[in-house]
Amino acid sequence: MNELLELTTTRNNPLIDPYMAMWEWQIPVYLFLGGMVAGMMIISGYFLFSGRYKESNCSCFSIPFISVVLLSLGMFALFLDLAHKPFVWRLYTTFQIKSPMSWGAWILILVYPALIANILMRPTPWMLKIYPKLSEWAGKINQHPFLIKNIGIANMILGMMLGAYTGVLLSSMGSRPLWNTSLLWVLFLVSGLSAAAAFVHLFAKNKAESELLAKADNGFLVIELFVFVMIFLGFLSSARPHMEAAQLLLTGAYAPVFWVFVIGLGIIIPLIIQLLAVNHKIRHTSIAPIMVIFGGLILRFVIVSAGQYSHWFNAHFH
Amino acid sequence: MPRYGMVIDTRKCVGCSDCVIACKTENNIPEGYNRDWIVTESKGKFPDIQMEIRTERCNHCSETPCVSCCPTGASHIHDVGGVVLVEHNKCIGCKACVEACPYDARFIHPDGYADKCTFCIHRVEKGQKPACVEVCPTYCMYFGDLDDPNSEVSKLLQSRKWHVTLKDAGTQPNIFYLV
Numbered sequence: 001m002n003e004l005l006e007l008t009t010t011r012n013n014p015l016i017d018p019y020m021a022m023w024e025w026q027i028p029v030y031l032f033l034g035g036m037v038a039g040m041m042i043i044s045g046y047f048l049f050s051g052r053y054k055e056s057n058c059s060c061f062s063i064p065f066i067s068v069v070l071l072s073l074g075m076f077a078l079f080l081d082l083a084h085k086p087f088v089w090r091l092y093t094t095f096q097i098k099s100p101m102s103w104g105a106w107i108l109i110l111v112y113p114a115l116i117a118n119i120l121m122r123p124t125p126w127m128l129k130i131y132p133k134l135s136e137w138a139g140k141i142n143q144h145p146f147l148i149k150n151i152g153i154a155n156m157i158l159g160m161m162l163g164a165y166t167g168v169l170l171s172s173m174g175s176r177p178l179w180n181t182s183l184l185w186v187l188f189l190v191s192g193l194s195a196a197a198a199f200v201h202l203f204a205k206n207k208a209e210s211e212l213l214a215k216a217d218n219g220f221l222v223i224e225l226f227v228f229v230m231i232f233l234g235f236l237s238s239a240r241p242h243m244e245a246a247q248l249l250l251t252g253a254y255a256p257v258f259w260v261f262v263i264g265l266g267i268i269i270p271l272i273i274q275l276l277a278v279n280h281k282i283r284h285t286s287i288a289p290i291m292v293i294f295g296g297l298i299l300r301f302v303i304v305s306a307g308q309y310s311h312w313f314n315a316h317f318h
Numbered sequence: 319m320p321r322y323g324m325v326i327d328t329r330k331c332v333g334c335s336d337c338v339i340a341c342k343t344e345n346n347i348p349e350g351y352n353r354d355w356i357v358t359e360s361k362g363k364f365p366d367i368q369m370e371i372r373t374e375r376c377n378h379c380s381e382t383p384c385v386s387c388c389p390t391g392a393s394h395i396h397d398v399g400g401v402v403l404v405e406h407n408k409c410i411g412c413k414a415c416v417e418a419c420p421y422d423a424r425f426i427h428p429d430g431y432a433d434k435c436t437f438c439i440h441r442v443e444k445g446q447k448p449a450c451v452e453v454c455p456t457y458c459m460y461f462g463d464l465d466d467p468n469s470e471v472s473k474l475l476q477s478r479k480w481h482v483t484l485k486d487a488g489t490q491p492n493i494f495y496l497v
């Protein structure tokens with residue numbers, strides 16, 4: 001006869017019982033957009049730093065504006081998630097050193113000027129139409145290659161901070177075993193870089209740049225797989241709540257979506273397609289990048305949802 | 319400086335939910351929400367089955383992930399007794415503290431802020447007991463200063479066997495269950 005282990009509770013708080021589902025679609029959407037923008041800042045920063053911006057069709061001139069739009073959309077999603085919206089300004093009346101969310105709020109404040117500095121290097125015609133003085137500013141910036149290099153460095157550093165913070169936000173929560181791995185920020189940063197490389201690859205006009213991005217994306221996807229292996233090794237050799245958290249993705253309720261959409265369609269198949277493309281066996285198409293982008297989005301949904309589902313429940317049985 | 323805590327005698331608790339009703343009435347908790355609740359734990363192998371009934375709420379932990387993660391400082395440790403509280407007009411409703419609590423003891427109040435047990439600090443500061451302790455018909459709940467070796471709670475913890483919930487989560491809860 002099996003041992004009985006049963007816990008019943010009279011608590012039935014909305015979105016908490018029977019299992020935590022407090023963070024809904026807004027958080028994964030924000031984490032995905034924030035991660036992808038972080039990757040795009042690193043890529044455009046690298047293009048500035050390495051001198052690729054000297055080529056007239058460098059995508060580093062279109063990335064920053066798209067980044068501002070996507071990041072703002074992500075922040076709007078985050079705003080929608082807030083339950084006490086009129087008090088949102090409270091984020092900026094304090095800095096809580098132990099709170100990753102407070103760090104994130106202030107990092108976002110720094111990210112915008114870095115992106116705007118990048119935009120000012122080469123404003124688009126419609127921007128010049130609205131505010132012709134921008135061309136003067138662009139001229140001044142372009143006179144100083146050293147300044148451009150520094151804008152590139154600032155974009156890379158802030159991109160790294162933004163991408164890493166999206167992972168730390170979750171991994172700092174010991175209460176949710178699936179999030180509680182110090183590799184989560186690496187996973188989100190690499191996934192953000194991969195989605196960013198795929199996204200920029202979709203509209204890059206420069207052929208050499210496009211080829212470089214596809215190659216870089218292949219590297220990011222391989223690293224992402226490696227990070228997944230490391231995360232699962234860590235969980236499976238840890239305490240029971242962590243083992244159970246890993247099993248949620250590997251064999252449990254979230255396994256179908258994890259294996260099919262995150263690993264299969266989000267990493268392995270686009271990796272194979274892009275490996276064939278960079279080796280000139282097939283032509284570059286937009287299929288693989290689109291799969292990578294969707295894979296990154298679904299990864300955030302799976303991690304946020306399964307993470308909330310993972311718990312210390314069994315440790316209840318003392 | 320006191321350190322407030324609760325001791326609950328699981329041998330006396332019958333799960334009548336009087337504490338739950340008292341809390342809801344005293345603190346005007348909206349319908350469908352609970353700051354405290356009753357848990358029944360059964361374990362063993364037939365015929366050796368054990369059952370424990372206990373009343374649960376925020377553990378007012380000494381290590382507070384809910385306070386650390388708060389981006390605005392709304393979630394804080396009160397000056398008196400180390401009670402964990404939420405300042406409503408500082409809370410942005412980001413839900414980080416709800417996620418950070420391994421006991422799932424917090425919820426989002428329909429008015430938007432994070433809410434939870436306050437150990438009825440408004441009563442305690444007037445020298446009264448928390449509402450749940452006050453009404454318990456089996457006298458299974460004790461409230462007091464854990465740092466005072468002569469307090470009722472300290473003496474019970476010295477003389478009886480006890481456990482806390484989710485010890486492995488590492489938050490050092492300040493609610494103890496006598497067995």
